[in-house]
Amino acid sequence: MSFYAVDFGTSNSLLSYVSGDGEIRPIQLEPGSNVLRSLLYTPENNKWFFGNEAVQEYVNHEGEGRFFRSIKKFLPEPSYNGTIVFNRNMNISEMVAVFLKEMRERANKQTGLKVDRLVLGRPALYSLVKEQDQLAEDRMRKAAEIAGFKEIIFCPEPIAAGLDYNSVSQNEKIVLIADFGGGTSDFTLMKIHQGQYSQEDILGLSGIFSAGDALDGIMMKEFISPHFGSKFEYKIPGGNNILKFPKNLLTKICSPAHITHLKEKDTWEFLQHIEKFALSDGDSQKMQQLFTLVECQLGFPLFHEIEKTKIRLGKNSSADFQYTFPGIEIHQPVLKSGYDGSVTPAVEEIISTMMEVFTQSGLAPTNVDEVILTGGTSQFPLIQTQLESIFGKKKLYEHNIYQSVVNGLAQYAKKLL
Numbered sequence: 483m484s485f486y487a488v489d490f491g492t493s494n495s496l497l498s499y500v501s502g503d504g505e506i507r508p509i510q511l512e513p514g515s516n517v518l519r520s521l522l523y524t525p526e527n528n529k530w531f532f533g534n535e536a537v538q539e540y541v542n543h544e545g546e547g548r549f550f551r552s553i554k555k556f557l558p559e560p561s562y563n564g565t566i567v568f569n570r571n572m573n574i575s576e577m578v579a580v581f582l583k584e585m586r587e588r589a590n591k592q593t594g595l596k597v598d599r600l601v602l603g604r605p606a607l608y609s610l611v612k613e614q615d616q617l618a619e620d621r622m623r624k625a626a627e628i629a630g631f632k633e634i635i636f637c638p639e640p641i642a643a644g645l646d647y648n649s650v651s652q653n654e655k656i657v658l659i660a661d662f663g664g665g666t667s668d669f670t671l672m673k674i675h676q677g678q679y680s681q682e683d684i685l686g687l688s689g690i691f692s693a694g695d696a697l698d699g700i701m702m703k704e705f706i707s708p709h710f711g712s713k714f715e716y717k718i719p720g721g722n723n724i725l726k727f728p729k730n731l732l733t734k735i736c737s738p739a740h741i742t743h744l745k746e747k748d749t750w751e752f753l754q755h756i757e758k759f760a761l762s763d764g765d766s767q768k769m770q771q772l773f774t775l776v777e778c779q780l781g782f783p784l785f786h787e788i789e790k791t792k793i794r795l796g797k798n799s800s801a802d803f804q805y806t807f808p809g810i811e812i813h814q815p816v817l818k819s820g821y822d823g824s825v826t827p828a829v830e831e832i833i834s835t836m837m838e839v840f841t842q843s844g845l846a847p848t849n850v851d852e853v854i855l856t857g858g859t860s861q862f863p864l865i866q867t868q869l870e871s872i873f874g875k876k877k878l879y880e881h882n883i884y885q886s887v888v889n890g891l892a893q894y895a896k897k898l899l
Contacts, residue, residue: 483899486589486631487891489603489639490582490622492554492665492695493858495520496888497585499593500601500895508888509589517884518588521782522550522581527568532584537782545778551785552695552739553577555665557618558609565743575621579628586629600631601895603639603887606661606668606689635898640670641684642890643856647881648674649893655851656685660836660869661887662859664694665739667832671839671850686839692832694859697825698788699736701816704824706788706803707735709812710772716759724761735772741781750776774809795821796863822864829864833872853878856886 485500486509494517499507511518512533523536525547531539540549548567556562556574564573590596608618619636626634640659647657654675661668671686703712712735714727731749734740744750753772760766775784787805794801795818803814840846853873859865860883869878882889 483599484593484595484597485599485601485892485895485898486586486597487601487603487888487895488582488585489642489888489891490554490578490585491520491887492552492663492693493520494518494664494884495581495585496885497589498888498892499589499597500892500899502899504896504899506889506892506896508885509592511585511588518585520551520554520581522553522577524548524567527570530580530584532581540779540782545780547779548742549779549782550577550742551782552665552737553581555691555695555737555739557621558611558614558691560614560617566746575624575628578622578625582625582629582631586631596630598630598632599895600626600634601891601898602626602634602636603642603891604636605666605691606638606640606670606687608666609691635895637891637894638668638670638687639887640668640687640689640856641672642888642894643854643881643886644670644672644674644890645893646886646890647854648676649889656845656849658836658839658850658853658873659856660853660860661856662693662832662862662865663857664859666691667693667835667857667859669836669839671843671845685845686842688835688838688842690832690835692828693857694789694862695738696828697859697862698738698785698792700825700828701788701792701803701821702785703732703736705814705816705821706784706812707732709768709810709814710735710775711765711768714756714765714769715761716756716765717761718759725756738781738785741776741785742779744776745779771810771812774807778807780807780810791816792821792862796861825864829862829868832865833868847872850877854881854886855879856881856883858883 483502487498489496496516497509499509508516510516518533521536523531523540525543564571607615609615623634640661644659657674659670668689673683712727712732715724717724757769791801791803799818801816805812
């Protein structure tokens with residue numbers, strides 16, 4: 483009656499084995515690491531690579547095939563009907579299932595078992611819209627079923643982080659679990675104590691589909707996308723109006739998850755069509771850089787450079803974004819003051835979502851004994867500054883930044899034995 487506990491994340495994924503007698507063992511999903519980056523790459527039909535190997539094979543094949551990242555972001559989108567992979571339409575459940583199946587098979591090799599019971603983490607809210615939140619969970623359940631799991635139990639990720647923290651905390655206290663990931667920011671206000679938990683211990687729950695990827699997307703939009711035609715203007719022969727680059731396509735360019743879909747037939751043909759009517763050679767050249775970006779599937783390495791630039795800005799007043807590839811040459815200085823100004827509305831929206839747990843509970847930030855920070859984006863300087871101003875620095879604790887959710891999911895599974 484064993485379980486696998488799976489934290490399927492926007493950026494990273496982890497798995498722990500929970501034996502029938504309650505032993506918990508983290509599973510090594512990559513050589514020397516329990517963390518498998520949530521990356522998929524397929525160079526040919528029915529051949530997939532995952533995590534670090536996906537990146538390496540992507541380079542080896544010079545970008546041929548399809549490369550996917552941040553696929554978790556598509557789960558609550560009702561309009562997302564999937565994407566074409568080697569002449570076959572794959573829906574989001576099928577894409578996630580490919581990844582979950584690989585995680586399960588790697589774990590089975592190490593346990594020597596065919597475990598089909600699963601405790602699966604989920605954000606506090608996939609979406610603020612109830613129907614879309616349920617749609618995302620239904621899609622995840624279907625993915626887990628395709629991957630070979632027969633019993634699937636969901637546990638909110640911030641509650642899992644709370645359970646993990648509870649395993650090292652002996653005193654009763656009110657704790658805010660703040661999970662800042664790649665795709666979502668989730669918040670749970672809960673009462674921590676020893677013994678069994680009930681629904682009454684959850685004092686407030688909120689979340690937003692905005693986190694690390696969104697902060698990277700803002701840098702792309704404000705500083706990098708003009709090099710790929712975001713300010714492109716064109717005029718159709720016989721028309722009177724000067725037209726601009728479509729906003730819906732700019733949104734895709736600025737999303738680590740969506741950028742790969744610019745190569746889909748209708749979008750690709752539209753971009754090539756409007757480039758013919760550019761009003762300047764400069765605009766045409768930038769569209770050519772976009773074509774190279776899309777055709778060579780350079781979204782992953784480009785956003786990797788954006789993330790590194792974001793990190794450098796955390797310690798410096800400016801940073802240079804540089805990206806070179808045959809057909810692409812970008813050198814873009816980014817001032818910390820300019821970037822901070824651009825991301826401040828997104829950070830404030832995240833913090834505003836966090837504050838909803840106090841409205842729900844009737845408590846105030848001063849009632850919180852500790853704020854437990856998990857997820858890599860919790861280290862973003864503007865978020866740290868906001869949290870310090872609300873709670874005071876002494877109440878902030880970084881707890882198992884990347885491991886806390888899967889540890890808590892395993893604790894949850896243990897209680898089900």
